[in-house]
Amino acid sequence: MGKYIVRRLLISIPVLFGITIIVFGLLQIAPGDPVSGMIDPTIGNFDADMIETEREKLGLNEPLPVQYFFWLSRVLRGDLGYSLITQKPVADMIGIRLWPTLKITLSALILSTVVGITVGIISAVYQYSLVDYISTFLSFVAVSLPGFFLALALIYLFALRLDWLPTSGMVTLGQEPSLWDEIQHMILPVSILGIGSAAPLVRYARSSMLEILSQDFVVLARAKGVREWVAVLRHAFPNALIPLITVIGLRLPVLFAGSVIVEQIFHWQGLGTLNIWAVLNQDYSVLMGLNLISAILVLSANLLTDIAYAVVDPRIQLD
Protein backbone atom coordinates (compact mmCIF):
# COMPACT_ATOMS: atom_id res chain seq x y z
CA MET A 1 0.00 0.00 0.00
CA GLY A 2 2.71 2.44 1.05
CA LYS A 3 4.62 1.59 -2.08
CA TYR A 4 1.57 2.25 -4.25
CA ILE A 5 1.00 5.65 -2.66
CA VAL A 6 4.63 6.60 -3.16
CA ARG A 7 4.51 5.53 -6.80
CA ARG A 8 1.28 7.41 -7.34
CA LEU A 9 2.86 10.52 -5.79
CA LEU A 10 5.87 10.17 -8.04
CA ILE A 11 3.64 10.10 -11.15
CA SER A 12 2.06 13.35 -9.98
CA ILE A 13 5.36 15.20 -9.92
CA PRO A 14 5.81 15.50 -13.71
CA VAL A 15 2.15 16.51 -13.95
CA LEU A 16 2.74 19.22 -11.37
CA PHE A 17 5.70 20.44 -13.42
CA GLY A 18 3.55 20.40 -16.54
CA ILE A 19 0.93 22.54 -14.80
CA THR A 20 3.53 25.13 -13.79
CA ILE A 21 5.03 25.16 -17.29
CA ILE A 22 1.62 25.85 -18.82
CA VAL A 23 0.84 28.62 -16.34
CA PHE A 24 4.29 30.16 -16.86
CA GLY A 25 3.83 29.92 -20.63
CA LEU A 26 0.45 31.65 -20.44
CA LEU A 27 2.03 34.41 -18.32
CA GLN A 28 4.53 34.97 -21.10
CA ILE A 29 1.89 35.49 -23.77
CA ALA A 30 -0.14 37.79 -21.51
CA PRO A 31 -0.06 41.33 -22.84
CA GLY A 32 1.90 43.93 -20.89
CA ASP A 33 5.09 43.57 -18.94
CA PRO A 34 5.11 40.41 -16.86
CA VAL A 35 7.56 42.10 -14.51
CA SER A 36 5.04 44.48 -13.06
CA GLY A 37 3.20 41.53 -11.52
CA MET A 38 6.31 40.24 -9.83
CA ILE A 39 7.66 43.34 -8.11
CA ASP A 40 6.49 44.17 -4.62
CA PRO A 41 4.58 47.45 -5.11
CA THR A 42 5.29 48.52 -1.54
CA ILE A 43 8.94 49.05 -2.45
CA GLY A 44 8.05 52.53 -3.55
CA ASN A 45 8.11 54.50 -6.76
CA PHE A 46 9.26 52.60 -9.78
CA ASP A 47 12.05 54.54 -11.32
CA ALA A 48 13.95 52.94 -14.15
CA ASP A 49 16.93 52.07 -11.96
CA MET A 50 14.80 50.43 -9.31
CA ILE A 51 12.99 48.33 -11.86
CA GLU A 52 16.28 47.30 -13.38
CA THR A 53 17.67 46.11 -10.02
CA GLU A 54 14.43 44.29 -9.30
CA ARG A 55 14.56 42.64 -12.72
CA GLU A 56 18.07 41.53 -11.98
CA LYS A 57 17.09 40.23 -8.55
CA LEU A 58 14.09 38.33 -9.92
CA GLY A 59 16.18 36.82 -12.69
CA LEU A 60 14.03 38.45 -15.36
CA ASN A 61 17.03 39.32 -17.49
CA GLU A 62 17.92 35.66 -17.81
CA PRO A 63 16.78 33.42 -20.69
CA LEU A 64 13.24 31.99 -20.40
CA PRO A 65 14.10 28.56 -18.96
CA VAL A 66 16.13 30.20 -16.19
CA GLN A 67 13.32 32.69 -15.59
CA TYR A 68 10.99 29.72 -15.23
CA PHE A 69 13.08 28.26 -12.43
CA PHE A 70 13.27 31.59 -10.65
CA TRP A 71 9.50 31.88 -10.94
CA LEU A 72 8.96 28.27 -9.87
CA SER A 73 11.07 28.64 -6.75
CA ARG A 74 8.99 31.66 -5.74
CA VAL A 75 5.75 29.80 -6.43
CA LEU A 76 6.92 26.85 -4.37
CA ARG A 77 7.47 29.22 -1.48
CA GLY A 78 3.89 30.41 -1.86
CA ASP A 79 4.72 33.66 -3.63
CA LEU A 80 2.38 34.11 -6.59
CA GLY A 81 3.34 37.69 -7.35
CA TYR A 82 1.25 40.81 -6.96
CA SER A 83 -2.08 41.87 -8.39
CA LEU A 84 -1.71 44.38 -11.21
CA ILE A 85 -4.79 46.25 -9.98
CA THR A 86 -5.02 46.04 -6.19
CA GLN A 87 -1.24 45.55 -5.75
CA LYS A 88 -1.90 43.01 -3.02
CA PRO A 89 -0.10 39.66 -3.00
CA VAL A 90 -2.00 37.23 -5.26
CA ALA A 91 -1.66 34.43 -2.70
CA ASP A 92 -3.49 36.56 -0.09
CA MET A 93 -6.26 37.50 -2.51
CA ILE A 94 -6.80 33.85 -3.38
CA GLY A 95 -6.44 32.76 0.25
CA ILE A 96 -9.40 34.77 1.52
CA ARG A 97 -11.57 33.57 -1.39
CA LEU A 98 -10.72 29.90 -1.04
CA TRP A 99 -13.00 28.99 1.85
CA PRO A 100 -16.25 30.42 0.39
CA THR A 101 -15.66 28.44 -2.82
CA LEU A 102 -14.76 25.24 -0.99
CA LYS A 103 -17.83 25.70 1.17
CA ILE A 104 -20.24 25.58 -1.76
CA THR A 105 -18.31 23.11 -3.95
CA LEU A 106 -17.79 20.59 -1.17
CA SER A 107 -21.40 20.92 -0.01
CA ALA A 108 -22.48 20.41 -3.62
CA LEU A 109 -20.19 17.39 -3.89
CA ILE A 110 -21.78 15.80 -0.82
CA LEU A 111 -25.30 16.67 -1.98
CA SER A 112 -24.75 15.34 -5.49
CA THR A 113 -23.10 12.16 -4.21
CA VAL A 114 -25.97 11.34 -1.86
CA VAL A 115 -28.71 12.26 -4.34
CA GLY A 116 -26.99 10.77 -7.38
CA ILE A 117 -26.21 7.44 -5.77
CA THR A 118 -29.61 7.09 -4.09
CA VAL A 119 -31.54 7.82 -7.27
CA GLY A 120 -29.22 5.65 -9.37
CA ILE A 121 -29.54 2.66 -7.04
CA ILE A 122 -33.33 2.95 -6.84
CA SER A 123 -33.42 3.22 -10.62
CA ALA A 124 -31.37 0.03 -10.96
CA VAL A 125 -33.32 -1.97 -8.40
CA TYR A 126 -36.60 -1.06 -10.11
CA GLN A 127 -35.20 -1.31 -13.63
CA TYR A 128 -37.70 -0.46 -16.41
CA SER A 129 -40.26 0.76 -13.88
CA LEU A 130 -41.88 4.17 -14.03
CA VAL A 131 -39.45 5.41 -11.36
CA ASP A 132 -36.55 4.27 -13.53
CA TYR A 133 -37.84 6.07 -16.61
CA ILE A 134 -38.58 9.28 -14.74
CA SER A 135 -35.20 9.40 -13.03
CA THR A 136 -33.35 8.61 -16.25
CA PHE A 137 -35.25 11.32 -18.07
CA LEU A 138 -34.73 13.87 -15.29
CA SER A 139 -31.02 13.14 -15.13
CA PHE A 140 -30.87 13.82 -18.87
CA VAL A 141 -32.66 17.11 -18.42
CA ALA A 142 -30.38 18.05 -15.52
CA VAL A 143 -27.24 17.34 -17.57
CA SER A 144 -28.59 19.47 -20.40
CA LEU A 145 -29.72 22.49 -18.39
CA PRO A 146 -27.19 25.31 -18.40
CA GLY A 147 -26.34 26.15 -14.79
CA PHE A 148 -27.00 29.85 -15.32
CA PHE A 149 -30.50 29.25 -16.71
CA LEU A 150 -31.38 26.92 -13.85
CA ALA A 151 -29.99 29.49 -11.40
CA LEU A 152 -32.04 32.32 -12.88
CA ALA A 153 -35.17 30.18 -12.96
CA LEU A 154 -34.75 29.14 -9.32
CA ILE A 155 -34.02 32.69 -8.19
CA TYR A 156 -37.17 33.77 -10.03
CA LEU A 157 -39.22 31.08 -8.33
CA PHE A 158 -37.84 30.81 -4.80
CA ALA A 159 -36.51 34.30 -4.21
CA LEU A 160 -38.67 36.63 -6.29
CA ARG A 161 -42.04 34.87 -6.47
CA LEU A 162 -42.15 32.83 -3.26
CA ASP A 163 -39.71 34.99 -1.29
CA TRP A 164 -38.41 31.98 0.65
CA LEU A 165 -34.71 32.49 -0.02
CA PRO A 166 -32.37 35.43 -0.59
CA THR A 167 -31.56 36.34 -4.21
CA SER A 168 -27.80 36.59 -3.70
CA GLY A 169 -24.93 37.24 -1.32
CA MET A 170 -23.34 35.16 1.39
CA VAL A 171 -25.06 36.75 4.42
CA THR A 172 -27.80 39.29 4.98
CA LEU A 173 -26.07 42.64 5.32
CA GLY A 174 -26.63 44.57 8.52
CA GLN A 175 -27.92 41.55 10.35
CA GLU A 176 -26.42 39.59 13.22
CA PRO A 177 -24.45 36.76 11.57
CA SER A 178 -26.12 33.41 12.21
CA LEU A 179 -25.68 29.90 10.93
CA TRP A 180 -29.27 29.74 9.67
CA ASP A 181 -28.78 32.93 7.66
CA GLU A 182 -25.64 31.49 6.14
CA ILE A 183 -27.40 28.23 5.27
CA GLN A 184 -30.28 30.09 3.64
CA HIS A 185 -27.81 31.86 1.37
CA MET A 186 -26.14 28.57 0.50
CA ILE A 187 -29.28 26.61 -0.42
CA LEU A 188 -29.72 27.89 -3.98
CA PRO A 189 -26.07 27.95 -5.13
CA VAL A 190 -25.36 24.53 -3.62
CA SER A 191 -28.52 22.99 -5.11
CA ILE A 192 -27.72 24.33 -8.57
CA LEU A 193 -24.17 23.03 -8.48
CA GLY A 194 -25.37 19.79 -6.91
CA ILE A 195 -28.15 19.08 -9.41
CA GLY A 196 -25.85 19.50 -12.39
CA SER A 197 -23.28 17.28 -10.75
CA ALA A 198 -25.67 14.58 -9.51
CA ALA A 199 -27.11 13.87 -12.95
CA PRO A 200 -24.15 12.00 -14.47
CA LEU A 201 -23.72 10.15 -11.19
CA VAL A 202 -27.25 8.76 -11.45
CA ARG A 203 -26.34 7.11 -14.71
CA TYR A 204 -23.09 5.61 -13.39
CA ALA A 205 -24.66 4.44 -10.14
CA ARG A 206 -27.49 2.80 -12.06
CA SER A 207 -25.27 0.89 -14.47
CA SER A 208 -22.80 -0.06 -11.74
CA MET A 209 -25.63 -1.42 -9.57
CA LEU A 210 -27.22 -3.28 -12.51
CA GLU A 211 -23.93 -4.99 -13.21
CA ILE A 212 -23.52 -6.06 -9.60
CA LEU A 213 -27.12 -7.22 -9.25
CA SER A 214 -26.62 -9.75 -12.04
CA GLN A 215 -23.48 -11.21 -10.48
CA ASP A 216 -23.36 -14.71 -9.07
CA PHE A 217 -22.90 -13.73 -5.44
CA VAL A 218 -26.10 -11.67 -5.47
CA VAL A 219 -27.95 -14.48 -7.23
CA LEU A 220 -26.58 -16.84 -4.59
CA ALA A 221 -27.68 -14.57 -1.75
CA ARG A 222 -31.18 -14.53 -3.17
CA ALA A 223 -31.11 -18.28 -3.81
CA LYS A 224 -30.24 -19.06 -0.23
CA GLY A 225 -33.31 -17.10 0.82
CA VAL A 226 -31.85 -13.79 1.98
CA ARG A 227 -34.53 -11.12 2.05
CA GLU A 228 -34.55 -8.89 -1.03
CA TRP A 229 -33.54 -5.70 0.77
CA VAL A 230 -30.64 -7.47 2.45
CA ALA A 231 -29.47 -8.81 -0.89
CA VAL A 232 -29.68 -5.34 -2.39
CA LEU A 233 -28.35 -3.22 0.44
CA ARG A 234 -25.87 -5.53 2.18
CA HIS A 235 -24.60 -7.69 -0.65
CA ALA A 236 -24.85 -5.58 -3.78
CA PHE A 237 -24.75 -1.94 -2.69
CA PRO A 238 -21.25 -1.72 -1.17
CA ASN A 239 -19.77 -3.39 -4.25
CA ALA A 240 -21.62 -1.04 -6.58
CA LEU A 241 -20.03 1.90 -4.76
CA ILE A 242 -16.44 0.99 -5.59
CA PRO A 243 -16.32 2.11 -9.23
CA LEU A 244 -18.22 5.26 -8.27
CA ILE A 245 -15.26 6.56 -6.25
CA THR A 246 -13.52 7.54 -9.48
CA VAL A 247 -16.62 9.21 -10.83
CA ILE A 248 -17.09 11.23 -7.66
CA GLY A 249 -13.44 12.32 -7.74
CA LEU A 250 -13.85 13.50 -11.31
CA ARG A 251 -16.77 15.75 -10.29
CA LEU A 252 -14.47 18.17 -8.51
CA PRO A 253 -13.02 19.98 -11.56
CA VAL A 254 -16.54 20.20 -12.97
CA LEU A 255 -17.77 21.73 -9.72
CA PHE A 256 -14.91 24.23 -9.69
CA ALA A 257 -15.76 25.32 -13.21
CA GLY A 258 -19.46 25.44 -12.38
CA SER A 259 -18.82 27.57 -9.33
CA VAL A 260 -17.50 30.36 -11.58
CA ILE A 261 -20.97 30.83 -13.03
CA VAL A 262 -22.90 30.19 -9.84
CA GLU A 263 -20.72 32.56 -7.83
CA GLN A 264 -21.11 35.25 -10.45
CA ILE A 265 -24.91 34.99 -10.36
CA PHE A 266 -25.16 34.88 -6.58
CA HIS A 267 -22.41 37.47 -5.95
CA TRP A 268 -20.64 34.81 -3.92
CA GLN A 269 -17.25 36.15 -2.86
CA GLY A 270 -15.17 33.13 -3.86
CA LEU A 271 -12.57 32.15 -6.43
CA GLY A 272 -15.13 32.23 -9.25
CA THR A 273 -16.05 35.89 -8.85
CA LEU A 274 -12.36 36.70 -8.39
CA ASN A 275 -11.75 34.90 -11.69
CA ILE A 276 -14.30 36.99 -13.59
CA TRP A 277 -13.06 40.14 -11.88
CA ALA A 278 -9.49 39.32 -12.95
CA VAL A 279 -10.57 38.71 -16.55
CA LEU A 280 -12.58 41.94 -16.79
CA ASN A 281 -9.73 43.96 -15.23
CA GLN A 282 -7.05 42.10 -17.19
CA ASP A 283 -5.28 41.23 -13.97
CA TYR A 284 -3.21 38.41 -15.43
CA SER A 285 -1.13 37.63 -12.36
CA VAL A 286 -4.31 36.92 -10.39
CA LEU A 287 -5.72 34.91 -13.29
CA MET A 288 -2.64 32.70 -13.50
CA GLY A 289 -2.60 32.25 -9.73
CA LEU A 290 -6.19 31.04 -9.93
CA ASN A 291 -5.40 28.57 -12.71
CA LEU A 292 -2.45 27.25 -10.76
CA ILE A 293 -4.46 26.83 -7.56
CA SER A 294 -7.41 25.13 -9.21
CA ALA A 295 -5.17 22.77 -11.17
CA ILE A 296 -3.32 21.84 -7.99
CA LEU A 297 -6.59 21.30 -6.10
CA VAL A 298 -7.80 19.02 -8.89
CA LEU A 299 -4.51 17.15 -8.97
CA SER A 300 -4.73 16.52 -5.22
CA ALA A 301 -8.33 15.38 -5.57
CA ASN A 302 -7.32 12.92 -8.29
CA LEU A 303 -4.54 11.62 -6.08
CA LEU A 304 -6.89 11.10 -3.15
CA THR A 305 -9.42 9.40 -5.43
CA ASP A 306 -6.87 6.93 -6.74
CA ILE A 307 -5.60 6.13 -3.28
CA ALA A 308 -9.13 5.71 -1.93
CA TYR A 309 -9.90 3.40 -4.83
CA ALA A 310 -6.87 1.26 -4.09
CA VAL A 311 -7.73 1.09 -0.41
CA VAL A 312 -11.31 0.02 -1.07
CA ASP A 313 -10.84 -2.36 -3.97
CA PRO A 314 -8.64 -5.33 -3.06
CA ARG A 315 -8.55 -6.40 -6.72
CA ILE A 316 -6.26 -3.49 -7.58
CA GLN A 317 -2.71 -4.74 -8.04
CA LEU A 318 -0.62 -2.59 -5.78
CA ASP A 319 2.76 -3.42 -7.18
Next chain:
Amino acid sequence: MRNQSVDSESKQLNKPKATDISSDSIWRRMVSRFVQYRPAVFGLVIIVVLILIAVFAPVVAVQDPYYQDYSALKQPPSSEHILGTDALGRDVWARLVYATRVSISVGLVAVAIYTVIGTTLGAIAGYYGGAVDAVIMRITDVVMTFPALIIIITVVALVGSSLYNIMAVMGLLSWPGICRLVRGQILSLREKEFVIAAKALGASDADIIFTHLLPNVLGPITVAATFGIASAILTEASLSFLGLGVPPPQPSWGQMLTDAQKLTVLAEMPWLWVPPGLMVSLTVLCVNFVGDGLRDAFDPRTVLS
Protein backbone atom coordinates in the same frame (compact mmCIF):
# COMPACT_ATOMS: atom_id res chain seq x y z
CA MET B 1 -30.42 13.05 -43.06
CA ARG B 2 -29.87 10.16 -40.71
CA ASN B 3 -29.55 7.56 -43.42
CA GLN B 4 -27.17 9.70 -45.35
CA SER B 5 -24.72 10.10 -42.53
CA VAL B 6 -24.90 6.44 -41.66
CA ASP B 7 -24.35 5.49 -45.29
CA SER B 8 -21.26 7.60 -45.67
CA GLU B 9 -19.81 6.12 -42.50
CA SER B 10 -20.64 2.62 -43.60
CA LYS B 11 -18.72 3.14 -46.83
CA GLN B 12 -15.58 3.85 -44.87
CA LEU B 13 -16.17 0.90 -42.66
CA ASN B 14 -16.96 -1.53 -45.44
CA LYS B 15 -13.38 -1.65 -46.59
CA PRO B 16 -11.81 -3.86 -43.96
CA LYS B 17 -14.81 -6.18 -43.73
CA ALA B 18 -14.68 -9.44 -45.58
CA THR B 19 -18.09 -9.39 -47.23
CA ASP B 20 -20.51 -6.63 -48.01
CA ILE B 21 -23.53 -8.59 -46.93
CA SER B 22 -22.49 -9.00 -43.30
CA SER B 23 -21.39 -5.38 -42.85
CA ASP B 24 -24.57 -4.18 -44.51
CA SER B 25 -26.67 -5.97 -41.98
CA ILE B 26 -24.54 -4.60 -39.14
CA TRP B 27 -25.35 -1.08 -40.27
CA ARG B 28 -29.00 -1.87 -40.83
CA ARG B 29 -29.14 -3.28 -37.30
CA MET B 30 -27.51 -0.15 -35.97
CA VAL B 31 -30.08 2.05 -37.65
CA SER B 32 -32.90 -0.05 -36.24
CA ARG B 33 -31.35 0.02 -32.77
CA PHE B 34 -31.12 3.80 -33.06
CA VAL B 35 -34.67 4.21 -34.33
CA GLN B 36 -35.94 1.97 -31.57
CA TYR B 37 -34.87 4.54 -29.00
CA ARG B 38 -37.61 7.17 -29.31
CA PRO B 39 -35.85 10.09 -27.57
CA ALA B 40 -32.97 9.79 -30.03
CA VAL B 41 -35.31 10.05 -33.00
CA PHE B 42 -37.05 13.01 -31.38
CA GLY B 43 -33.65 14.62 -30.71
CA LEU B 44 -32.50 14.09 -34.27
CA VAL B 45 -35.65 15.63 -35.73
CA ILE B 46 -35.30 18.73 -33.52
CA ILE B 47 -31.62 19.06 -34.40
CA VAL B 48 -32.40 18.88 -38.11
CA VAL B 49 -35.02 21.60 -37.60
CA LEU B 50 -32.48 23.73 -35.69
CA ILE B 51 -29.91 23.31 -38.45
CA LEU B 52 -32.50 24.37 -41.00
CA ILE B 53 -33.35 27.39 -38.84
CA ALA B 54 -29.66 28.29 -38.65
CA VAL B 55 -29.20 27.96 -42.41
CA PHE B 56 -32.36 29.84 -43.31
CA ALA B 57 -32.13 32.35 -40.45
CA PRO B 58 -32.89 35.41 -42.62
CA VAL B 59 -36.17 33.83 -43.74
CA VAL B 60 -37.19 32.50 -40.31
CA ALA B 61 -36.20 35.58 -38.36
CA VAL B 62 -38.31 37.94 -40.51
CA GLN B 63 -36.76 40.99 -38.84
CA ASP B 64 -33.20 42.27 -38.63
CA PRO B 65 -31.53 41.02 -35.40
CA TYR B 66 -29.26 44.08 -35.30
CA TYR B 67 -31.83 46.81 -35.95
CA GLN B 68 -32.28 48.97 -32.86
CA ASP B 69 -35.70 50.51 -32.58
CA TYR B 70 -35.41 53.17 -29.88
CA SER B 71 -39.12 53.79 -29.94
CA ALA B 72 -39.74 50.18 -28.80
CA LEU B 73 -37.41 49.30 -25.92
CA LYS B 74 -38.12 46.27 -23.73
CA GLN B 75 -41.52 45.74 -25.30
CA PRO B 76 -43.45 42.64 -24.24
CA PRO B 77 -44.42 40.16 -26.98
CA SER B 78 -46.83 41.63 -29.51
CA SER B 79 -48.00 40.86 -33.04
CA GLU B 80 -45.15 42.97 -34.38
CA HIS B 81 -42.43 41.41 -32.20
CA ILE B 82 -43.59 37.90 -31.32
CA LEU B 83 -41.05 37.60 -28.48
CA GLY B 84 -40.87 41.30 -27.69
CA THR B 85 -37.79 43.52 -27.85
CA ASP B 86 -34.65 43.80 -25.73
CA ALA B 87 -33.06 46.76 -23.92
CA LEU B 88 -31.81 48.19 -27.24
CA GLY B 89 -35.13 47.71 -29.03
CA ARG B 90 -33.96 44.71 -31.04
CA ASP B 91 -36.36 41.92 -31.98
CA VAL B 92 -35.86 39.01 -29.56
CA TRP B 93 -37.20 36.37 -31.96
CA ALA B 94 -34.78 37.46 -34.69
CA ARG B 95 -31.86 37.36 -32.25
CA LEU B 96 -32.96 33.96 -30.96
CA VAL B 97 -32.99 32.61 -34.52
CA TYR B 98 -29.61 34.04 -35.50
CA ALA B 99 -28.05 32.80 -32.24
CA THR B 100 -28.75 29.24 -33.43
CA ARG B 101 -25.92 29.75 -35.91
CA VAL B 102 -23.41 30.58 -33.17
CA SER B 103 -24.29 27.64 -30.94
CA ILE B 104 -24.35 25.04 -33.68
CA SER B 105 -21.20 26.25 -35.43
CA VAL B 106 -19.18 26.56 -32.21
CA GLY B 107 -20.37 23.10 -31.13
CA LEU B 108 -19.47 21.46 -34.41
CA VAL B 109 -16.16 23.21 -35.10
CA ALA B 110 -14.75 22.96 -31.57
CA VAL B 111 -15.59 19.27 -31.38
CA ALA B 112 -14.23 18.59 -34.88
CA ILE B 113 -10.91 20.18 -33.85
CA TYR B 114 -10.51 18.25 -30.63
CA THR B 115 -11.73 14.98 -32.04
CA VAL B 116 -8.97 15.08 -34.64
CA ILE B 117 -6.33 16.02 -32.05
CA GLY B 118 -7.55 13.54 -29.46
CA THR B 119 -7.89 10.67 -31.93
CA THR B 120 -4.45 11.24 -33.41
CA LEU B 121 -2.68 11.51 -30.07
CA GLY B 122 -4.66 8.64 -28.57
CA ALA B 123 -3.95 6.36 -31.52
CA ILE B 124 -0.24 7.16 -31.43
CA ALA B 125 -0.05 6.62 -27.66
CA GLY B 126 -2.01 3.39 -27.75
CA TYR B 127 -0.27 1.92 -30.77
CA TYR B 128 3.35 2.71 -29.95
CA GLY B 129 3.11 2.42 -26.16
CA GLY B 130 6.28 2.79 -24.09
CA ALA B 131 7.89 6.20 -23.77
CA VAL B 132 5.69 7.79 -26.45
CA ASP B 133 2.61 6.66 -24.57
CA ALA B 134 3.98 7.84 -21.23
CA VAL B 135 4.76 11.32 -22.57
CA ILE B 136 1.39 11.75 -24.30
CA MET B 137 -0.52 10.49 -21.28
CA ARG B 138 1.32 12.83 -18.89
CA ILE B 139 0.50 15.77 -21.19
CA THR B 140 -3.10 14.58 -21.17
CA ASP B 141 -3.04 14.46 -17.37
CA VAL B 142 -1.68 18.00 -17.23
CA VAL B 143 -4.34 19.43 -19.56
CA MET B 144 -7.05 17.54 -17.66
CA THR B 145 -6.13 19.03 -14.29
CA PHE B 146 -7.17 22.50 -15.42
CA PRO B 147 -10.93 22.82 -14.87
CA ALA B 148 -12.22 23.26 -18.44
CA LEU B 149 -14.21 26.46 -18.09
CA ILE B 150 -11.52 28.20 -16.01
CA ILE B 151 -8.66 27.58 -18.43
CA ILE B 152 -10.88 28.40 -21.41
CA ILE B 153 -11.87 31.71 -19.80
CA THR B 154 -8.20 32.47 -19.17
CA VAL B 155 -6.99 31.72 -22.68
CA VAL B 156 -9.94 33.54 -24.26
CA ALA B 157 -9.07 36.54 -22.06
CA LEU B 158 -5.49 36.38 -23.36
CA VAL B 159 -6.24 35.97 -27.07
CA GLY B 160 -9.41 38.06 -27.15
CA SER B 161 -12.95 36.81 -27.54
CA SER B 162 -14.18 36.35 -31.08
CA LEU B 163 -16.26 33.58 -32.58
CA TYR B 164 -13.20 31.94 -34.16
CA ASN B 165 -11.00 32.31 -31.10
CA ILE B 166 -13.63 30.61 -28.96
CA MET B 167 -13.90 27.71 -31.39
CA ALA B 168 -10.11 27.36 -31.51
CA VAL B 169 -9.54 27.63 -27.75
CA MET B 170 -12.27 25.15 -26.92
CA GLY B 171 -10.99 22.82 -29.62
CA LEU B 172 -7.37 23.01 -28.51
CA LEU B 173 -8.10 22.45 -24.81
CA SER B 174 -10.79 19.76 -24.78
CA TRP B 175 -9.09 16.79 -26.45
CA PRO B 176 -7.91 14.74 -23.41
CA GLY B 177 -11.18 12.82 -23.05
CA ILE B 178 -11.19 11.51 -26.61
CA CYS B 179 -7.44 10.91 -26.44
CA ARG B 180 -7.82 8.61 -23.41
CA LEU B 181 -10.77 6.84 -24.96
CA VAL B 182 -9.00 6.13 -28.26
CA ARG B 183 -5.79 5.10 -26.52
CA GLY B 184 -7.63 2.60 -24.36
CA GLN B 185 -9.44 1.07 -27.31
CA ILE B 186 -6.33 0.87 -29.49
CA LEU B 187 -4.40 -0.66 -26.62
CA SER B 188 -6.86 -3.53 -26.39
CA LEU B 189 -7.11 -3.95 -30.17
CA ARG B 190 -3.47 -3.89 -31.16
CA GLU B 191 -2.74 -7.41 -29.92
CA LYS B 192 -5.72 -8.88 -31.79
CA GLU B 193 -5.09 -11.44 -34.54
CA PHE B 194 -6.21 -9.21 -37.41
CA VAL B 195 -3.62 -6.62 -36.48
CA ILE B 196 -0.87 -9.21 -36.14
CA ALA B 197 -1.93 -10.61 -39.51
CA ALA B 198 -1.77 -7.17 -41.12
CA LYS B 199 1.66 -6.66 -39.61
CA ALA B 200 2.82 -10.03 -40.90
CA LEU B 201 1.63 -9.04 -44.36
CA GLY B 202 3.91 -6.03 -44.16
CA ALA B 203 1.39 -3.26 -43.57
CA SER B 204 2.96 0.01 -42.45
CA ASP B 205 2.20 1.52 -39.05
CA ALA B 206 0.06 4.24 -40.60
CA ASP B 207 -1.81 1.61 -42.60
CA ILE B 208 -2.53 -0.44 -39.51
CA ILE B 209 -3.65 2.57 -37.49
CA PHE B 210 -5.86 4.14 -40.15
CA THR B 211 -7.33 1.17 -42.00
CA HIS B 212 -7.33 -1.55 -39.36
CA LEU B 213 -7.51 0.02 -35.93
CA LEU B 214 -9.33 3.36 -36.15
CA PRO B 215 -12.39 2.07 -38.05
CA ASN B 216 -13.01 -0.21 -35.07
CA VAL B 217 -12.96 2.74 -32.70
CA LEU B 218 -15.24 4.89 -34.84
CA GLY B 219 -18.30 3.95 -32.77
CA PRO B 220 -17.03 5.13 -29.37
CA ILE B 221 -15.48 8.22 -30.99
CA THR B 222 -18.79 9.17 -32.63
CA VAL B 223 -20.64 8.74 -29.34
CA ALA B 224 -18.07 10.77 -27.39
CA ALA B 225 -18.04 13.50 -30.05
CA THR B 226 -21.82 13.75 -29.96
CA PHE B 227 -21.85 14.24 -26.19
CA GLY B 228 -18.93 16.61 -26.74
CA ILE B 229 -21.07 18.80 -29.00
CA ALA B 230 -23.65 19.06 -26.23
CA SER B 231 -21.10 20.20 -23.68
CA ALA B 232 -19.39 22.54 -26.17
CA ILE B 233 -22.74 24.27 -26.75
CA LEU B 234 -23.13 24.60 -22.97
CA THR B 235 -19.60 25.98 -22.59
CA GLU B 236 -20.11 28.56 -25.32
CA ALA B 237 -23.39 29.62 -23.73
CA SER B 238 -21.69 29.93 -20.33
CA LEU B 239 -18.85 32.01 -21.77
CA SER B 240 -21.28 34.30 -23.54
CA PHE B 241 -23.42 34.55 -20.42
CA LEU B 242 -20.37 35.71 -18.46
CA GLY B 243 -19.71 38.32 -21.14
CA LEU B 244 -16.56 36.53 -22.30
CA GLY B 245 -18.01 34.81 -25.33
CA VAL B 246 -19.11 35.94 -28.75
CA PRO B 247 -18.79 39.73 -28.68
CA PRO B 248 -21.93 41.81 -29.18
CA PRO B 249 -23.78 42.80 -31.26
CA GLN B 250 -23.69 39.24 -32.65
CA PRO B 251 -26.48 37.40 -30.85
CA SER B 252 -25.85 34.24 -28.83
CA TRP B 253 -28.21 32.48 -26.44
CA GLY B 254 -25.93 32.74 -23.43
CA GLN B 255 -25.35 36.43 -23.97
CA MET B 256 -29.12 37.06 -24.28
CA LEU B 257 -29.44 35.78 -20.70
CA THR B 258 -26.73 38.10 -19.34
CA ASP B 259 -29.20 40.93 -18.79
CA ALA B 260 -31.41 38.69 -16.67
CA GLN B 261 -28.86 38.99 -13.84
CA LYS B 262 -30.59 42.29 -13.15
CA LEU B 263 -33.48 41.48 -10.87
CA THR B 264 -35.89 43.84 -12.64
CA VAL B 265 -35.30 42.05 -15.93
CA LEU B 266 -35.59 38.67 -14.23
CA ALA B 267 -38.81 39.57 -12.45
CA GLU B 268 -40.61 41.65 -15.04
CA MET B 269 -39.31 40.72 -18.49
CA PRO B 270 -39.43 36.95 -18.79
CA TRP B 271 -39.58 37.17 -22.61
CA LEU B 272 -35.96 38.32 -22.55
CA TRP B 273 -34.50 35.33 -20.71
CA VAL B 274 -36.88 32.37 -20.82
CA PRO B 275 -36.78 31.74 -24.61
CA PRO B 276 -32.96 31.69 -25.00
CA GLY B 277 -32.64 29.60 -21.82
CA LEU B 278 -35.11 27.07 -23.18
CA MET B 279 -33.37 27.03 -26.55
CA VAL B 280 -29.99 26.12 -25.03
CA SER B 281 -31.61 23.47 -22.84
CA LEU B 282 -33.62 21.97 -25.69
CA THR B 283 -30.66 21.89 -28.07
CA VAL B 284 -28.32 20.31 -25.55
CA LEU B 285 -30.98 17.83 -24.45
CA CYS B 286 -31.60 16.74 -28.05
CA VAL B 287 -27.91 16.32 -28.79
CA ASN B 288 -27.56 14.24 -25.62
CA PHE B 289 -30.53 12.08 -26.67
CA VAL B 290 -28.90 11.45 -30.04
CA GLY B 291 -25.66 10.59 -28.27
CA ASP B 292 -27.49 8.12 -26.08
CA GLY B 293 -29.20 6.59 -29.12
CA LEU B 294 -25.86 6.26 -30.88
CA ARG B 295 -24.37 4.59 -27.83
CA ASP B 296 -27.14 1.99 -27.91
CA ALA B 297 -26.82 1.65 -31.67
CA PHE B 298 -23.08 0.99 -31.51
CA ASP B 299 -23.44 -1.40 -28.59
CA PRO B 300 -24.01 -4.91 -29.94
CA ARG B 301 -25.39 -5.96 -26.56
CA THR B 302 -28.48 -3.78 -27.06
CA VAL B 303 -31.40 -6.13 -27.52
CA LEU B 304 -33.61 -5.60 -30.56
CA SER B 305 -37.26 -6.01 -29.83
